[in-house]
Amino acid sequence: MAQTGFCDSRPLLDLHKKTEEKRAPLRNWANFCVLKERRPLAEGEEARGTHNRWIRRLPVAAEDGIILDYADCGILADGREEEVLLQRLHGLHSLASLRVLVPGLLRKELELAMDKLGLIHDRTYAWDIFSDMMRSQSRCAFPSAELPRPFTDSTRAILVDWLIQVHGVFHFSEETLYLAVHLLNRALRQIKVSISNLQLLGMVCLFLASKKEDCLLPEMSELCYLMDNSYSKQQLLRMERRVLCELDFDLSHCPPLHFLLLTASIARCSDQVVWMARYLLELSLLDGQCVVFQPVQLASAALFLARQVLQEVSTPESETAWCIATSLHVCSEPTLTRIMQILAVAASKAHNRETRATFLKFSIAETLHVSSHPALQRALSMQGPGGTQMRSWGGETSQYVRTHT
Structure with a gap:
């Protein structure tokens, strides 16, 4: 910490403390990979989404690639729409047989996934919301990974690692962490700040993110305490006003976690795959190369x-569901391979690095100990030259995505 100019922080709470000692997360859907089952309807209670009743009487529509109507696919009161959909797909092993089905099936699956994850209250607007999420992508990436002097990727990684620990102390939602790091990346490029105030800038970004994403906020005195009272409340408020003005009060951000959970839900991924993917995704926050x-x-x-x-x-x-889910990918194969190599390097070295907050966070039973999985040590070698291993199991799915995006 002395090398980066940060003040000595107060000891943070142990990430390994017992579950009953922790405060309940504020937004459960983003903090648990297991999807909740739909509540059975009480007698006389109407099912949600009654706006779909009239659609059931419509014939099969050819527009927008929808070739299955609601009467066949089913908006069932007992929550069996997924089973009905998979039964319709059972036996379709070739990708050629699925190419006509994918657009309509993806739309229906996306509505179900967004409803389960609590991202929408009305399925009618699911596709519009997702389309807006896709259009906002260009605003979330940076043209270059270079940082202004005197900051370095190592300094930034240490600060992000510390923010991850503070995020765990207050049990903020996962969206808060991703938004805080995004605001930090923007602020470092738009605001002239000294090394001595870098920790204050990081805390302000986390505080602003929590105001946008969480319901319960910490007192400013608590934030100052975690910075060893090296900054006063007035300094924190002045920095907050400065950040808001320089960023034009624009705190919008579509976190990659939303896309990951949506894709994993559509693909019917197991809990271990989801937690492993979430671990790899959080490692990307520490790597400055990933901001582009x-x-x-x-x-x-x-x-x-x-x-x-x-x-x-x-x-x-599962392969059928994965084929439908990969239709969401707008990533070219070279770009996908490059990101996978970056994440593989980060995962293979995470246990030996100074920035270990994410590694410890995902090494407990609640996260299925995914950061300690022995296969991660072989993740880099599995990529091979040019990502050949990725292509060997992606196969025709990658080819389909490239030709339809």
Whole structure:
């Protein structure tokens, strides 16, 4: 900490403390990879999404690639729409048979996934919301990974690692962490700040992110305490006003975690794959090279690499679901390979680095100990020259995505 100019911080709370000692997360859907089952309807209660009733009476539509109507696919009151969909797809092993089905199926699956994850209240607007998420990608990436002097990637990584620890202390939502790092990346490029005030800048970015994403906020005195009271409340407020003015009060950001959870839900990924992908995705926050990539590209690479590392046994149903999910990817194969190599290097060295907050965070039972998985030590060698291993299991799916995006 002395090398970077940071003040000595107060000891942070232990990330390994018992579950009952922790405060309940503010937004459960982003903090647990297990999707909640739909609540059975009480007697006389109507199902959600009654706006779909009239659609059931419509004939099969050819527009927008929808070739299955709601009467066949089913908006069922008992929550069995997923099983009905997979039964319709059972036996379709070749990608050629799925090419006509994918656009309509993807749209229906996306509506189900966004509803389960709590991203929408009305399925009617699911595709519009997702389209807006995709259009906002260009605003979330930076043209260059270079930082203004005197900052370095190492200094930035140490600060982000410290923010991850503070984020864990207050049990903020996962979106808060991704937004805080995004605001920090923007602020470092737009605001002239000295090394001595870098820690204050990071804390302000986390505080602003929590105001946007969380319901319960810490007192400013708590924030100052974690910085060993090296900064006063007045300094924190002045820096907050400065950041807001320089960023034009624009705190919008579409975190890559949303794309990861959506894709994993559509692909029917296991809990271990989701936690592994979330671990790899959070490692990207520490690497300055990843700021030039769009959130959907980072999410795709993390999920691809997680599947590659774990190498779970697949079934025809899971491969069908994965084929539909990969239609969300707008990442070219060279870009996907490059990101996977960056994440593989980060994962293979995470246990020996000074910045270990993410490694420790994902080494506990709640996260299935994914950061300690032995396969991660072989992740870099599995990439091979030019990412040949990725292509060997991607196969025709990657070819389909390239020809349709």
